[in-house]
Amino acid sequence: xxxxxxxxxxxxxxxxAGGVARPVVALEPGSVGGAPVHVDVTEASxxxxxxxxxxxxxxxxxxxxxxxxxxxxxRVTLRAxxxxxxxxxxxxxxxxxxxxxxxxxxxxLVELRARPLPPxxxxxxxxxxxxxxxxxxxxxNRYIDWVYPAKWxxxxxxxxxxxxxxxxxxxxxxxxVLSVRKLxxxxxxxxxxxxxxTYRARLGPELRLRVTGxxxxxxxxxxxxxxxxxxxVDSSVTPSWLAVTEAGMPRATETDFxxxxxxCATFETCxxxxxxxxxxxxxxxxxxxxxxxxxxxxxxxxxxxQDVVRSAxxxxxxxxxxxxxRLGEHLSAYAExxxxxxxxxxEPSLAARGGxxxxxxxxxxxxxVARPVVxxxEGKHHxxxxxxxxxxxxxRANEFATVxxxxxxxxxxxxxxxxxxxxxxCVSGGRLRGDLEVGDGAGVFLWAGRWSTxxxxxxxxxxxxxxxxxxxxxxxxxGLELEGSGGRSRANVTLGGRLDETARPLAVEGGxxxxxxxxxxxxxxxxxxxxxxxxxxxxxxxRRRRQTVxxxxxxxxxxxxxxxxxxxSTLSVAGGFEYDTRPxxxxxxxxGQVTWRPTSDSSVGVFVxxxxxxxxxxxGVCRVFxxxxxxxxxxxxxx
Amino acid sequence: MxxxxxxxxxxxxLVAGCGTGxxxxxxxxxxxxxxxxxGYPGGPYxxxxxxxxxxxxxxxxxxxxxxxxxxxxxxxxxADFYDPSGASGARLLLVNTAAVWCLACKVxxxxxxALVEERRAAGLRAISLLFQDASGKPAxxxxxxxxxxxxxxxxxxxxxxxxxLEPYAGSNAQPLNLFVDPRTMQILRYWYGDxxxxxxxxxxxxxxxx
Numbered sequence: 080x081x082x083x084x085x086x087x088x089x090x091x092x093x094x095x096a097g098g099v100a101r102p103v104v105a106l107e108p109g110s111v112g113g114a115p116v117h118v119d120v121t122e123a124s125x126x127x128x129x130x131x132x133x134x135x136x137x138x139x140x141x142x143x144x145x146x147x148x149x150x151x152x153x154r155v156t157l158r159a160x161x162x163x164x165x166x167x168x169x170x171x172x173x174x175x176x177x178x179x180x181x182x183x184x185x186x187x188l189v190e191l192r193a194r195p196l197p198p199x200x201x202x203x204x205x206x207x208x209x210x211x212x213x214x215x216x217x218x219x220n221r222y223i224d225w226v227y228p229a230k231w232x233x234x235x236x237x238x239x240x241x242x243x244x245x246x247x248x249x250x251x252x253x254x255x256v257l258s259v260r261k262l263x264x265x266x267x268x269x270x271x272x273x274x275x276x277t278y279r280a281r282l283g284p285e286l287r288l289r290v291t292g293x294x295x296x297x298x299x300x301x302x303x304x305x306x307x308x309x310x311x312v313d314s315s316v317t318p319s320w321l322a323v324t325e326a327g328m329p330r331a332t333e334t335d336f337x338x339x340x341x342x343c344a345t346f347e348t349c350x351x352x353x354x355x356x357x358x359x360x361x362x363x364x365x366x367x368x369x370x371x372x373x374x375x376x377x378x379x380x381x382x383x384x385q386d387v388v389r390s391a392x393x394x395x396x397x398x399x400x401x402x403x404x405r406l407g408e409h410l411s412a413y414a415e416x417x418x419x420x421x422x423x424x425x426e427p428s429l430a431a432r433g434g435x436x437x438x439x440x441x442x443x444x445x446x447x448v449a450r451p452v453v454x455x456x457e458g459k460h461h462x463x464x465x466x467x468x469x470x471x472x473x474x475r476a477n478e479f480a481t482v483x484x485x486x487x488x489x490x491x492x493x494x495x496x497x498x499x500x501x502x503x504x505c506v507s508g509g510r511l512r513g514d515l516e517v518g519d520g521a522g523v524f525l526w527a528g529r530w531s532t533x534x535x536x537x538x539x540x541x542x543x544x545x546x547x548x549x550x551x552x553x554x555x556x557x558g559l560e561l562e563g564s565g566g567r568s569r570a571n572v573t574l575g576g577r578l579d580e581t582a583r584p585l586a587v588e589g590g591x592x593x594x595x596x597x598x599x600x601x602x603x604x605x606x607x608x609x610x611x612x613x614x615x616x617x618x619x620x621x622r623r624r625r626q627t628v629x630x631x632x633x634x635x636x637x638x639x640x641x642x643x644x645x646x647x648s649t650l651s652v653a654g655g656f657e658y659d660t661r662p663x664x665x666x667x668x669x670x671g672q673v674t675w676r677p678t679s680d681s682s683v684g685v686f687v688x689x690x691x692x693x694x695x696x697x698x699g700v701c702r703v704f705x706x707x708x709x710x711x712x713x714x715x716x717x718x
Numbered sequence: 719m720x721x722x723x724x725x726x727x728x729x730x731x732l733v734a735g736c737g738t739g740x741x742x743x744x745x746x747x748x749x750x751x752x753x754x755x756x757g758y759p760g761g762p763y764x765x766x767x768x769x770x771x772x773x774x775x776x777x778x779x780x781x782x783x784x785x786x787x788x789x790x791x792x793x794x795x796x797a798d799f800y801d802p803s804g805a806s807g808a809r810l811l812l813v814n815t816a817a818v819w820c821l822a823c824k825v826x827x828x829x830x831x832a833l834v835e836e837r838r839a840a841g842l843r844a845i846s847l848l849f850q851d852a853s854g855k856p857a858x859x860x861x862x863x864x865x866x867x868x869x870x871x872x873x874x875x876x877x878x879x880x881x882x883l884e885p886y887a888g889s890n891a892q893p894l895n896l897f898v899d900p901r902t903m904q905i906l907r908y909w910y911g912d913x914x915x916x917x918x919x920x921x922x923x924x925x926x927x928x
Binding site for chain 1: 740741743746747748749750765766767773774775776777791792793794821822824825826828849850851852853854855856859864867868869876877879880881882884885887888889890891907908909910911912913914915916
């Protein structure tokens with residue numbers, strides 16, 4: 080860590096200690112119309128120092144541009160309420176204390192260049208100039224200081240009516256039509272910035288109606304703290320009322336390497352063209368059933384990424400859902416059917432090229448509970464059904480690739496990160512899980528899933544069902560769950576595997592194979608009381624993987640294990656060990672972390688060490704996190 | 719609340735004046751490349767529009783004839799495809815990038831040789847450049863040979879171990895499919911990823927246009 084950062088770190092700790100030691104009380108600065116005003120302030124601050132994360136690849140600017148930077152990222156959230164009124168503001172600040180230099184990156188890459196140069200290779204001056212240009216471009220939308228109103232809202236709530244202006248989260252049905260929400264595990268918090276109205280009414284003694292209408296522009300978090308990259312807009316993509324919703328948000332900045340062309344598509348640091356979205360839902364519910372009809376219309380500006388989804392200027396998605404929470408004595412069920420139409424210039428996007436004009440999706444889940452046995456089945460059938468990805472320029476802001484406005488329900492285990500390429504856009508299959516209680520606080524479980532997808536090992540946006548395009552996937556696992564000592568001890572262990580084979584032989588160096596992907600794994604999470612107020616926590620994952628196409632030639636193992644001690648849930652100290660045996664990877668990673676929670680609303684956490692890069696997935700939404708090496712301090716306090 | 723304010727104020731004061739020193743550049747790296755005599759269109763060059771800069775790579779003009787032999791690498795240049803008079807019959811040039819670790823690149827190359835061959839008579843030309851191996855390190859001549867043999871590449875195949883095309887598409891936006899007018903070397907369209915349902919209808923329309 081640089082000398083310059085040390086005093087800042089010390090002060091931050093001192094400031095946080097002062098802050099978190101205060102009693103937790105909501106402020107009541109006055110009253111409005113006789114109703115007291117409650118104010119909550121939440122302060123979350125992170126100080127990160129990123130050292131060399133050991134991913135350097137000679138000639139690849141991006142692998143040096145992610146070393147040697149430091150960020151102070153602050154999020155302060157104010158929420159006020161008085162009677163039926165609420166208001167909130169989240170102000171994000173990113174201040175980069177250290178950032179890489181493009182000339183230094185060029186010089187470093189010249190040093191790393193393999194010698195002697197092969198015939199046809201460019202000279203060092205040409206190589207250096209191109210690398211400085213590439214680094215300058217790469218850094219043009221990274222490590223830029225910003226202070227911006229990440230979220231704001233004003234709301235009014237009565238018994239029957241709820242009105243919101245500003246930012247809001249929403250999910251209609253199980254997420255086919257619309258899903259914008261916070262995913263902490265993925266550092267994602269997308270909202271819509273506009274207006275929402277929800278009306279509730281009782282139509283009879285047991286019949287309830289809920290009607291929701293909403294509209295606005297997509298508002299993802301604009302700064303990615305894992306990479307220091309930001310999403311920028313310019314005036315060419317903020318016409319009319321988008322100028323209001325984008326007021327104060329990070330703008331595309333002109334640099335020596337990224338001239339302002341006046342058009343977002345060719346202005347390199349303009350990486351986001353806000354999407355407009357309107358949606359509605361009508362829900363009718365009785366104790367034994369709930370019926371939902373929902374639809375959304377996504378209207379785009381000129382695409383910043385030329386793919387089927389982002390090139391559609393209008394995407395209409397609608398679904399019908401039926402929930403039966405009590406189907407007889409032991410059963411419950413949920414079903415949702417959705418249709419999707421992608422349009423370009425008023426015509427279906429793919430119909431003119433031999434594809435269908437409508438995509439569709441079906442999801443079904445049911446549970447049968449007959450203690451001590453619980454059976455759960457989830458199935459899905461998707462045909463040319465696409466995620467509603469936001470209009471992001473992936474070539475310059477790939478970290479925001481998964482920002483979107485829907486989240487089709489997954490039937491896979493939550494952590495699955497091996498549904499490759501267009502897997503979910505053209506797939507049929509399901510998973511059956513059985514849980515058996517074998518004693519007080521003890522249970523075992525088993526699941527088996529089988530899917531066929533026609534868009535994983537081929538590019539198949541039209542979703543043509545051909546044997547040659549098919550991948551057959553099996554996913555099986557079993558495990559046990561134990562709980563004792565009044566909930567103070569716990570053990571969850573899962574052993575599983577996944578096999579993904581193509582129906583056609585795949586060309587690989589030296590022959591052919593049908594093995595597309597295979598994995599066996601163990602996951603565990605154990606908490607054991609050590610006596611007194613101490614508890615031992617041990618959690619981790621070990622995976623043995625093989626990916627024939629697009630990764631290491633041979634099988635490899637990877638994993639992470641964390642061993643820690645927890646004291647009264649107030650102080651925890653842990654050490655971690657991670658590994659990845661793929662050629663070219665550093666191999667091992669070690670880290671340590673301390674977390675102190677003086678109150679239920681405040682915490683101080685310190686992480687020092689290394690963490691491997693990984694694709695992290697939560698419920699079918701995945702993003703790539705780069706490897707990390709350095710230190711971070713996280714402070715959270717609520718006043 | 720006061721503590722947070724102190725933290726904010728103190729941190730702002732502490733980082734004020736932070737900056738980065740500019741390193742010294744050795745004089746030998748500041749030499750201007752010799753661009754004389756090529757006849758290639760001059761700059762300024764573009765990334766998404768404008769003229770494609772002339773770059774050179776080791777590779778094979780005809781990989782099949784060269785039997786994918788690493789010892790037979792020659793120098794390929796974008797200038798090789800520059801045809802201001804249209805005498806060669808070339809009407810559209812595809813510049814494609816690939817990496818051994820890239821699943822989408824491999825999927826694309828399963829069909830790319832056939833797709834290019836079907837349109838050769840109509841004026842499509844192509845060059846593919848392999849830039850990284852399975853572990854994300856610079857690709858080698860052996861990687862290039864393995865790639866060409868596996869996918870039976872039948873158009874110019876080059877090695878971009880220096881990742882000179884990185885400004886056009888970084889390693890997280892692969893594969894790149896960049897289309898250029900060989901008569902002017904102007905960039906016409908580009909796609910990131912294997913977007914074949916978008917790319918090939920556009921190519922066919924472009925080749926069919928008078």
